[in-house]
Amino acid sequence: xGKKPITLFAGLLIAGLVFIIYLGRSVIEDLDxxxxxxxxxxxxxxxxLEIETLNLGSAAHSATHDPNSDLSVFRKRYDIFYSRVTxxxxxxFYQAIRDDDEAxxxxxxxxxxxxxxxxxxxxxxxxxxxxxxxxxRQIEELRPQxxxxxxxxxxxxxxxxxxxxxxxxxTLVKLAASVxxxxxxxxxxxxILIKLHRRGQQVAHDNQVVRSRFExxxxxxxxxxxxxxxxxxxxxxxxxxxxxxxxTRAEALGGDMAEMIVPGHLxxxxxxGMARYLETGEQKVIGAGRIRLEALRKSGxxxxxxxxxxxxxxxxxxxxxxxxxxxxxxxxxxxxxxxARDKAQESEKAKSDLLTVxxxxxxxxxxxxxxxxxxxxxxxxxxxxxxxxxxxxxxxxLLLSHxxxxxxxSSLSSDAAPQPKVTFDLREMVQQMADSLAANAQxxxxxxxxxxxxxxxxxxxxxxxxxQQCLINLIGNAIKFTSDGVVGLEIxxxxxxxxxxxRVSDTxxxxxxxxxxxxxEEFVTIDTxxxxxxxxxxxxxxxxxxxVEAMEGEIExxxxxxxxxxxxxxxxxxxxxxxxxxxxxxxVRTPAQLRAGNRVLVVDDNEINRMILxxxxxxxxxxxxxxxxxxxxxxAVSSQRFDVLFLDxxxxxxxxxxxxxxxxxxxxxxxxxxTIAVTAHAAQKDHEAIAQASFADILVKPVRPEDLQxxxxxxxxxxHMNGDDQKEDVAExxxxxxxxxxxxxQVLGAFHSDxxxxxxxxxxxxxxxxxxxxxxxxxxxxxxxLGERVVHGILQEIEHCDExxxxxxxDQYIRDLMLGSD
Amino acid sequence: MFATIRSTIxxxxxxxxxxxxxxxxxxxxxxxxxxxxxxxAWVFDMDGLKALPAESFETExxxxxxxxxxxxxxxxxxxEHVGADGGTIxxxxxxxxxxxxxxxxxxxxxxxxAYARNGDAMSVRDKGPLWIVYPFDYNDTYKSEEYYSxxxxxxxxxxxxxxx
Numbered sequence: 001x002g003k004k005p006i007t008l009f010a011g012l013l014i015a016g017l018v019f020i021i022y023l024g025r026s027v028i029e030d031l032d033x034x035x036x037x038x039x040x041x042x043x044x045x046x047x048x049l050e051i052e053t054l055n056l057g058s059a060a061h062s063a064t065h066d067p068n069s070d071l072s073v074f075r076k077r078y079d080i081f082y083s084r085v086t087x088x089x090x091x092x093f094y095q096a097i098r099d100d101d102e103a104x105x106x107x108x109x110x111x112x113x114x115x116x117x118x119x120x121x122x123x124x125x126x127x128x129x130x131x132x133x134x135x136x137r138q139i140e141e142l143r144p145q146x147x148x149x150x151x152x153x154x155x156x157x158x159x160x161x162x163x164x165x166x167x168x169x170x171t172l173v174k175l176a177a178s179v180x181x182x183x184x185x186x187x188x189x190x191x192i193l194i195k196l197h198r199r200g201q202q203v204a205h206d207n208q209v210v211r212s213r214f215e216x217x218x219x220x221x222x223x224x225x226x227x228x229x230x231x232x233x234x235x236x237x238x239x240x241x242x243x244x245x246x247x248t249r250a251e252a253l254g255g256d257m258a259e260m261i262v263p264g265h266l267x268x269x270x271x272x273g274m275a276r277y278l279e280t281g282e283q284k285v286i287g288a289g290r291i292r293l294e295a296l297r298k299s300g301x302x303x304x305x306x307x308x309x310x311x312x313x314x315x316x317x318x319x320x321x322x323x324x325x326x327x328x329x330x331x332x333x334x335x336x337x338x339x340a341r342d343k344a345q346e347s348e349k350a351k352s353d354l355l356t357v358x359x360x361x362x363x364x365x366x367x368x369x370x371x372x373x374x375x376x377x378x379x380x381x382x383x384x385x386x387x388x389x390x391x392x393x394x395x396x397x398l399l400l401s402h403x404x405x406x407x408x409x410s411s412l413s414s415d416a417a418p419q420p421k422v423t424f425d426l427r428e429m430v431q432q433m434a435d436s437l438a439a440n441a442q443x444x445x446x447x448x449x450x451x452x453x454x455x456x457x458x459x460x461x462x463x464x465x466x467x468q469q470c471l472i473n474l475i476g477n478a479i480k481f482t483s484d485g486v487v488g489l490e491i492x493x494x495x496x497x498x499x500x501x502x503r504v505s506d507t508x509x510x511x512x513x514x515x516x517x518x519x520x521e522e523f524v525t526i527d528t529x530x531x532x533x534x535x536x537x538x539x540x541x542x543x544x545x546x547x548v549e550a551m552e553g554e555i556e557x558x559x560x561x562x563x564x565x566x567x568x569x570x571x572x573x574x575x576x577x578x579x580x581x582x583x584x585x586x587x588v589r590t591p592a593q594l595r596a597g598n599r600v601l602v603v604d605d606n607e608i609n610r611m612i613l614x615x616x617x618x619x620x621x622x623x624x625x626x627x628x629x630x631x632x633x634x635x636a637v638s639s640q641r642f643d644v645l646f647l648d649x650x651x652x653x654x655x656x657x658x659x660x661x662x663x664x665x666x667x668x669x670x671x672x673x674x675t676i677a678v679t680a681h682a683a684q685k686d687h688e689a690i691a692q693a694s695f696a697d698i699l700v701k702p703v704r705p706e707d708l709q710x711x712x713x714x715x716x717x718x719x720h721m722n723g724d725d726q727k728e729d730v731a732e733x734x735x736x737x738x739x740x741x742x743x744x745x746q747v748l749g750a751f752h753s754d755x756x757x758x759x760x761x762x763x764x765x766x767x768x769x770x771x772x773x774x775x776x777x778x779x780x781x782x783x784x785x786l787g788e789r790v791v792h793g794i795l796q797e798i799e800h801c802d803e804x805x806x807x808x809x810x811d812q813y814i815r816d817l818m819l820g821s822d
Numbered sequence: 823m824f825a826t827i828r829s830t831i832x833x834x835x836x837x838x839x840x841x842x843x844x845x846x847x848x849x850x851x852x853x854x855x856x857x858x859x860x861x862x863a864w865v866f867d868m869d870g871l872k873a874l875p876a877e878s879f880e881t882e883x884x885x886x887x888x889x890x891x892x893x894x895x896x897x898x899x900x901x902e903h904v905g906a907d908g909g910t911i912x913x914x915x916x917x918x919x920x921x922x923x924x925x926x927x928x929x930x931x932x933x934x935x936a937y938a939r940n941g942d943a944m945s946v947r948d949k950g951p952l953w954i955v956y957p958f959d960y961n962d963t964y965k966s967e968e969y970y971s972x973x974x975x976x977x978x979x980x981x982x983x984x985x986x
Contacts, residue, residue: 082947083975086949090885
């Protein structure tokens with residue numbers, strides 16, 4: 001029920017009242033008209049006229065019969081009769097009679113009589129007396145006329161009365177109808193009022209219910225509930241609040257909330273906030289949800305609370321409703337949990353650190369063992385000794401691989417920078433890896449198959465080393481857990497996207513479903529039956545998973561025990577469209593010929609390691625000096641010229657980096673000599689530190705002779721040396737076989753002089769023009785035919801590099817070319 | 823209609839030709855009144871009445887056409903003159919029409935005993951010579967049948983009787 005019906009109803013009521021007042025007035029007017037009696041007593045007057053006629057006749061008769069009679073009596077009667085007629089003819093009131101046809105005739109006859117009689121009546125007595133008998137006869141004749149007049153008058157007035165009555169009764173009917181409708185209207189109003197009243201009662205009842213529910217909710221709430229008015233006075237304080245704050249409800253009600261429960265240091269802020277809200281309506285705490293603050297108990301104890309404040313409006317008066325909870329126990333529990341977590345994390349880290357350090361420390365003695373094994377002249381040993389030596393070697397390599405696994409994992413766990421993306425040939429990389437693992441597979445009677453299912457698997461961009469490591473782990477596992485079966489490798493690009501899917505399948509023992517989830521966790525080795533046969537740290541898949549995640553890819557495993565397993569890798573490997581680029585990865589170089597007779601200084605605090613490295617270098621043909629720490633090294637370099645320096649990084653006293661720093665500052669011509677860092681630190685961050693120092697290269701322990709040669713060839717200008725380790729290049733061999741040594745040397749000479757020209761051009765070229773590119777292209781072709789793969793690679797890079805690359809790498813290219821063609 | 827009015831006017835003009843003589847007795851007052859000098863009854867002729875305080879007013883009546891100026895003795899003054907105090911006035915006309923008027927009607931601003939209409943004496947034919955006229959136009963209370971019936975014309979005599 002809105003306002004509309006009430007307005008409508010009021011309107012109707014007023015209209016009804018106005019109408020009734022109007023009718024009432026008209027009734028009053030009618031009544032008034034009745035009482036005003038605009039008419040005389042008609043019947044009386046009309047009959048009086050008749051009576052006066054009779055009286056006149058009688059007077060005439062008396063006068064006629066007595067000749068001596070007083071005529072004044074007759075005259076008086078005549079005058080009265082006359083006045084009666086005059087009234088009838090003069091008064092406006094008798095107009096209706098005068099208008100009546102019948103009455104008119106009678107009235108005319110009466111007046112005619114008066115016209116004749118009056119002059120006679122007014123004449124002297126003798127004249128009147130003479131005319132009396134005649135007049136008497138005339139009066140007799142007039143009587144029926146007067147009677148007719150009286151009757152007509154009565155009839156006319158009766159009609160008028162009837163009309164008036166009808167009108168009046170019509171007014172009364174209207175009045176009655178109005179009153180009736182007004183009563184109906186009032187009844188309707190009453191009905192509506194009753195309904196409204198009932199509704200009001202219902203609403204009041206509902207309100208009461210809601211209110212009592214609310215009160216029940218407040219009083220039974222487990223949280224302390226405080227209701228505060230805008231003056232900061234407490235108006236409600238429930239049972240829980242009593243328990244929390246220590247005040248009784250009676251004490252709290254009406255009290256200043258700020259004084260009672262807000263701690264001193266927050267009171268000022270609270271008051272300001274309240275004032276600000278009242279002034280600007282700006283709400284900070286109100287309606288902000290749960291917030292944590294401190295509150296004050298009656299005892300003066302300050303304790304932490306969680307509270308929410310909402311604004312409520314009742315009867316136009318604003319109140320703040322606060323729900324508070326003492327969160328002391330929660331905070332304590334939270335703190336305990338935090339401490340426990342921190343402790344757990346700490347101990348976890350300590351374990352991990354210990355493992356890393358242990359592994360790291362194991363590499364140094366391993367270096368000794370494996371290095372020494374490499375140096376043993378096997379020819380001089382008998383078969384039994386060789387077998388033992390082989391066992392030592394295999395065990396040592398296995399131990400090394402375990403140690404490396406642990407170090408890999410810890411380096412992946414730390415927030416090491418992800419491996420850089422490079423451009424490489426996926427197809428080639430996979431093929432090479434498969435080739436290197438083919439022997440392993442064969443050893444267990446397995447066939448290794450590779451299928452490339454898409455075309456776009458050539459030059460791609462991605463973290464090559466990580467991918468390599470993943471594949472080695474997966475294929476290695478497949479081979480390890482399969483015997484006399486098939487290990488399959490499928491590579492497919494998914495719908496021309498950047499995603500490449502690599503599937504490694506085997507027909508091995510498989511993995512039980514309940515273990516499938518676990519295999520990517522650390523230190524998990526599944527099958528104890530095979531544990532003896534398949535040794536491992538259980539870190540391979542964990543490392544693989546981390547590597548895949550670092551590459552933003554995903555890995556999943558599927559297996560049917562007894563039938564085989566399938567590992568699926570999905571990695572973003574974008575196709576690199578600048579096809580000719582061989583990639584940022586240093587081109588694999590043929591070990592350059594190392595110049596014999598170079599002077600080398602080996603610095604290492606570990607005597608065995610030092611000895612092994614020295615032996616290896618001497619085998620190549622270098623003259624080697626040694627130093628056992630940084631100080632000795634500095635002294636040696638300051639007094640003697642060396643061509644290469646091998647510097648151990650972790651040494652007592654000053655470490656390798658510091659030592660190199662000092663050597664660089666020495667005032668000798670060779671202070672900038674190429675220096676190779678030797679370290680057992682396999683971790684990425686160590687490598688970064690080393691890369692920042694001015695080392696030419698880095699050699700990771702345990703040192704292998706072939707690694708040593710590669711590094712040396714990269715830092716030393718190459719030169720034919722004894723060449724016992726030089727692998728002949730296939731192309732070169734082919735050319736020689738086809739054209740003979742003489743022709744080969746001639747063409748080679750021409751090529752080198754051509755290359756020298758190009759180098760001269762390049763040295764002066766800030767920008768690469770098309771001619772120079774063409775030149776480089778032509779020479780790269782020649783280099784390929786001649787088996788000069790290093791030069792071929794560099795020339796190809798130059799041919800396709802863009803301006804920025806050219807500017808950045810020009811000097812490097814020129815140096816590489818000079819080196820490669822030396 | 824016109825003819826009617828014309829004949830009426832001619833008729834009135836004619837009737838006015840009959841005067842009432844000044845020394846003729848026109849009103850007799852008897853009953854509960856003070857004893858008059860002659861003893862018996864108060865008898866007034868026209869001059870006697872005109873010697874009493876006079877009053878005039880203009881009013882319409884239901885028996886006349888248009889406003890009329892009446893002149894006469896206020897009823898209260900007449901009663902005072904004859905020493906009537908209270909009682910009911912019983913007025914009788916020439917034709918013996920009689921009506922009772924409560925003495926409370928005889929007040930200042932109340933009815934007069936008119937002896938002239940529009941400046942002329944009234945003949946019997948013209949409802950004269952005396953006519954008790956209420957000032958109808960000055961007091962709406964008088965415009966009712968009750969007062970119309972008390973407006974007695976051709977007044978002949980008055981008797982003061984004890985109050986009914």
